[in-house]
Amino acid sequence: MRFRNFLRYSATGQEEAVITPEVLTDFVRRSMPDAKVTVTDRTGTMDHLKVIIVSEAFRGKNLLDRHRLIYQALDIPLKDGRIHALELTAKTHDET
Secondary structure, three states: OOOOOEEEEOOOOOEEEEOOHHHHHHHHHHHOOOOEEEEEEOOOOOOEEEEEEEOHHHOOOOHHHHHHHHHHHOHHHHHOOOOOEEEEEEEOHHHO
16 A cells, blocks of 8 residues: 655754654554544644554553554554554544
8 A cells, every 4th residue: 555645844844754644543553454544634744743643553452552552553654654642532432
C-alpha cells in the first residue's frame, strides 16, 4: 500500500508533511486489523492529534503496554515528523 504525503508550508516557507486521519488509521490497522480509530486534530495543523483506538489487541494489557503498541504502529510518521504530539486513549470493545 502506498501512502501519499500531503504537504503544508510553515511560516518559513519550508514544506512539511501532513498525515491524514485515513493514513494514520491505515498505520494502526497494520498492527491491529480490528481497530476502530478516531482522530481529532487538536490544533488545526494535523500534527497534534487526539487518537482513540478500540481494539481487542489491548485485552489483558496495561496502559503502558497499550501505548507501546500504538507507538510501534505509528513509528514511521512519528519519526518523519508527520506526528508531533499524541493524546491517546486505548480501550478494548468491552471497555467502550
